[in-house]
Amino acid sequence: MMQTAIQTQGIAIEGLSVTYSNARLALYNVNCTVEPGSITALVGPNGGGKSTLFKAIMGFLQPDQGRIHIDGDPVQRAQKRQLMAYVPQSDEVDWHFPVSVFDVVMMGRYGYMNLLRIPSAKDRRLVMESLERVGMVDLRHRQIGELSGGQRKRAFLARALAQEGKVILLDEPFTGVDVKTEKRIIDLLMQLRREGHTILVSTHDLASISTFCDRVILINQTILAAGPTATALTEDTLTLTFGGLPLSSLQQLTAGSRLGSALDSPLTSAEVQP
Amino acid sequence: MSDGGVAIALWDWLIAPLQFGFMVKALWVSAFVGVVCAVLSCYITLKGWSLMGDAVSHAVVPGVVVAYALGIPFALGAFVFGFGATVAIGYVKSKTRLKEDAVIGVVFTGFFAFGLVLATKIPSNVDLFHILFGNVLGISQSDIVQTLIAGLTTLVIILLRRKDLLLFCFDPNHAKAIGLNTQLMYYTLLSVLALTIVAALQTAGIVLVVAMLVTPGAIAYLLTDRFDHMLMISVGSSVLACVLGTYMSYHLDVSTGGSIVVLLTLIFTVVMVMAPKYGILAQQRHPSQSPLSPEPPVL
Numbered sequence: 001m002m003q004t005a006i007q008t009q010g011i012a013i014e015g016l017s018v019t020y021s022n023a024r025l026a027l028y029n030v031n032c033t034v035e036p037g038s039i040t041a042l043v044g045p046n047g048g049g050k051s052t053l054f055k056a057i058m059g060f061l062q063p064d065q066g067r068i069h070i071d072g073d074p075v076q077r078a079q080k081r082q083l084m085a086y087v088p089q090s091d092e093v094d095w096h097f098p099v100s101v102f103d104v105v106m107m108g109r110y111g112y113m114n115l116l117r118i119p120s121a122k123d124r125r126l127v128m129e130s131l132e133r134v135g136m137v138d139l140r141h142r143q144i145g146e147l148s149g150g151q152r153k154r155a156f157l158a159r160a161l162a163q164e165g166k167v168i169l170l171d172e173p174f175t176g177v178d179v180k181t182e183k184r185i186i187d188l189l190m191q192l193r194r195e196g197h198t199i200l201v202s203t204h205d206l207a208s209i210s211t212f213c214d215r216v217i218l219i220n221q222t223i224l225a226a227g228p229t230a231t232a233l234t235e236d237t238l239t240l241t242f243g244g245l246p247l248s249s250l251q252q253l254t255a256g257s258r259l260g261s262a263l264d265s266p267l268t269s270a271e272v273q274p
Numbered sequence: 275m276s277d278g279g280v281a282i283a284l285w286d287w288l289i290a291p292l293q294f295g296f297m298v299k300a301l302w303v304s305a306f307v308g309v310v311c312a313v314l315s316c317y318i319t320l321k322g323w324s325l326m327g328d329a330v331s332h333a334v335v336p337g338v339v340v341a342y343a344l345g346i347p348f349a350l351g352a353f354v355f356g357f358g359a360t361v362a363i364g365y366v367k368s369k370t371r372l373k374e375d376a377v378i379g380v381v382f383t384g385f386f387a388f389g390l391v392l393a394t395k396i397p398s399n400v401d402l403f404h405i406l407f408g409n410v411l412g413i414s415q416s417d418i419v420q421t422l423i424a425g426l427t428t429l430v431i432i433l434l435r436r437k438d439l440l441l442f443c444f445d446p447n448h449a450k451a452i453g454l455n456t457q458l459m460y461y462t463l464l465s466v467l468a469l470t471i472v473a474a475l476q477t478a479g480i481v482l483v484v485a486m487l488v489t490p491g492a493i494a495y496l497l498t499d500r501f502d503h504m505l506m507i508s509v510g511s512s513v514l515a516c517v518l519g520t521y522m523s524y525h526l527d528v529s530t531g532g533s534i535v536v537l538l539t540l541i542f543t544v545v546m547v548m549a550p551k552y553g554i555l556a557q558q559r560h561p562s563q564s565p566l567s568p569e570p571p572v573l
Contacts, residue, residue, distance in 0.1 A: 021371070060447050079453035086451050097320060097444050098501045107441055111452035117437035143499035163452060 010036040010198055011057060011167065016066030018052050026052040028222045030066065034167075034200050034215075039193050041209045041229070042202040044219040045242050050202040051089070053219065054171050057200075058086050070167055078167075082111045085165030087156045089172045095145040101155045102140040105130055108162035130161035134188065150181030157188065167198045174205050186212045209233060291524050300410045300520050303418055304534065307477045308486070308516030310425040312508040313432055314470045315491030316501070317463065321443040325375060326360065326464075327487040329382035331471045331480040333359030335389025335405060338475070342400045343392075349420035349472045356468035359385050408479030408531040410520065417476050425473035428466045439463055440501065477516070478531040485535040486512065493542050496549045511541050 011034035018027040027049045034040045044050050055061045057068055059075040070078035078084055085108070108130070109123040119127075131137045134154035139147065144155060153173055160168050170189075174182045182205075189199055190212055203209065209216060209229060216233045218225040218241040225237035291297040318327055334352035341351025359381055367377045393402045401409070413421075432439065441449050442459040449456050467487075474483045494507035519534030526533075547554050 058447070058451050060450060076453075079451060082452060084451060086448065088445075088447065092447070094444065098495070098499050098504055099440075099444060100500070103501075107445070107448060108452070110437070110441060110449075110454065116434060145499070159448075 010034050010071070011200070012067075012069045013053075013057070014067045016053075016056060016068065017064045018049075018056055018061065019064050025221065027056070027063075030219070030223055032217050032223050032226050034198060034217075036071075036198045037193065037196050038214040039189055039199045039201065039212055040215040040217060041213040042200055042217050042219060043204075043206070043209065043233075043238075043241065044202075048220040048241070050219060051171060054086070054169050054200075054202060057169060058084060080111075082163055083165055084167045084169065085160035085163040087153070087160050087168070087170040087173060090149065090152060090176055092171075093144070093152070093156075095152070097145075098143060100141050100143055101131070101136055101147070101158075102127065104144060104155055105140075105158045105162050108159040111163070126164070127158075127162050130158040133161055134158045135184075149176040150178060150184075153177055153181065153185060157185065161192075166196070167200070168192065170199070170201045172202055172204070174203055174208070182208065206233075206238070287525065288521065291521065296411055296413075297520075297524060299413060299418065300530070301517055303413055303421060304410050304477045304516040304520045304530070305513050306425055307421065307474045308490075308512040308534075309509055310428050310470055310473050311483075311486040312490040312512035313429065313505060314466060315487050315489070315512070316494060316504050316508050317432075317439055317443055317491075318467065318487055319491035319495055320440075321463070323463075323467070324484065324488045325378055326363075327467060327471070328484040329363065329378045330356040330359060330464075330468050331483045331487075332382045332389075333385035334468075334471060334475065334480060335386050336392050337389075338405050339389055339392040339396060339400055343396045347420050348417070348475075349424050352472045352475060353424070353468050355385060355389075356471055357465055360464045360468070404479070405475070406479050406481050407529055408475070408477050408482070410477045410530050411523065413476050421473050421476055424469045428469045428473065431462065431466050431469075435459075435462055478534060482531045482535045485538060486516075489535070489538040489542050490515075493538075493545050496545050496552045499551075512538070515541060 013030055013032050016027055016030040017025070019025050030049075030053065042050050042053065052061070056063050057070070057075070059079055068075050070083050071081075073081065073083070105127045106119060106123065109119060109127065110117050113119065113123065128137065131140050134157050136151065136154050136158055139151060139155075144152065147155060157170075157173075173185055177185070186208065189201070193199060193214075201213070210233065213229050215227060216225075216229050217223060218232065218237050220241050224241045225232045225234075292301075318324060334356040337351035337353070337355030338348050339351075340355075341348045344351075363374075363377050363381045366372070366381060367374055370377070372380075390402075393400055393405075404412075438449070438454065438459055439462065441454075442456060442463065446456050446459070449459065470487065471480070471483050474486055478486050490508040490512035491504070493511050494504040497507050498504050515537040516534050519537045520530055522528065522533040522537070523530035545553065550556055
């Protein structure tokens with residue numbers, strides 16, 4: 001199972017490009033790593049490819065080019081190993097669907113069950129423990145649409161916990177939640193880091209990043225900067241990311257040698273896969 | 275009429291037709307088909323596949339004609355063409371820039387038209403009217419057997435795979451993330467859809483079968499937030515409409531499939547207005563409470 005488990009349970013991405021079916025380029029030549037046991041923030045403007053990168057890592061879409069490894073395994077194997085858990089953006093969920101919080105969290109365990117998906121005692125225990133960790137035990141019989149914004153996030157976080165994935169991806173977990181919930185989620189993420197989880201969070205909330213993220217990856221259709229929060233999250237890199245170069249010039253840049261190497265430099269500082 | 279008179283009239287209305295073998299058969303078959311359609315309709319409405327149901331039902335026509343011409347069971351031909359249409363839809367969608375509804379529209383009408391041409395050209399004893407509108411009152415023994423096989427297969431598959439199918443309807447991305455085979459789930463749901471349509475062919479006919487595949491689930495979805503309750507309500511309303519519709523068809527000498535769907539639609543209309551939480555009246559009374567606005571109807 002463990003082949004080249006040098007970078008244990010981290011994510012390594014090399015030369016990743018994704019084009020949507022309408023021929024729009026979503027990601028171009030993305031190279032980065034997510035360090036194991038760290039909390040990494042994925043920062044970039046809307047439409048900058050954050051969600052696309054998440055979907056590629058989770059295996060929801062097929063990249064045109066490039067390779068993704070999680071804990072040394074390609075995505076499909078990593079899925080089978082239950083390595084990655086995903087907390088979706090709120091608008092990706094059908095909140096009218098007739099399932100309870102408990103049902104949703106139990107879905108985190110399906111990968112461990114036999115084909116009939118009959119939960120074992122262990123499955124039930126882990127579901128209850130996960131609900132407890134996010135403080136949702138009392139609400140477990142609620143239909144998911146009856147929850148507040150923060151409770152909805154916590155329900156899906158509980159599903160990720162129940163799945164026991166070592167790598168957890170959260171897509172915009174702080175949108176539409178109040179300050180108290182945000183703090184609660186951050187506390188939980190820091191606990192999970194202490195337990196050795198690798199966490200990747202996409203966020204708009206620049207202010208909170210430095211309080212709990214070890215590292216940042218700045219993305220706008222390609223990686224513009226990456227590294228420890230203190231050094232990589234600067235005014236310059238943020239301007240570069242959000243002021244943004246248009247995509248057309250990016251392609252020329254990376255093709256052309258002079259500016260291309262200038263663009264590459266933040267990448268090399270970001271521990272590109274050997 | 276006195277109360278006793280009404281009771282006797284009602285009794286007669288229900289019992290008198292049972293002296294005829296064909297009525298007993300028709301009632302059993304339509305109730306059975308009602309159960310099968312209702313169970314699947316919960317998944318179809320939640321997944322938003324109503325149009326797909328319509329497509330598959332129309333696409334089976336050439337299959338039925340070919341099967342009769344070749345002397346093989348109609349269910350086999352219908353299933354092959356119904357399922358084949360969904361594969362064709364998937365293929366065309368992945369190879370062109372067209373949106374799914376356009377692809378579905380093109381493919382199923384193509385299959386249907388081909389069926390019409392075949393039915394009017396190939397000399398056979400296929401009654402096009404019966405394919406289109408059903409003929410449960412005149413259902414033959416071999417057709418009953420085929421209906422039963424298709425329906426029972428559907429129920430067994432759904433029973434065994436119900437959790438995966440529900441997950442697939444709710445959150446296919448998560449299913450993928452935990453390494454489950456979503457492709458298999460997709461084709462499982464499509465094949466039970468085709469099988470259900472085959473089972474319902476004799477009762478409702480292909481034009482109306484989509485109502486039996488959507489309306490019971492839609493009724494139930496307006497009444498509950500729990501999937502197990504949804505299943506029960508769906509099955510209950512569907513069987514009620516199927517049984518009463520068959521009686522209605524006998525007494526009034528009207529189309530059976532039509533009667534069933536008219537009753538289903540009536541139930542739906544009442545529920546849509548009166549449903550305690552999601553009904554129109556309830557939503558007007560407590561507009562602030564209405565949890566978001568319901569998504570565009572899947573009908």
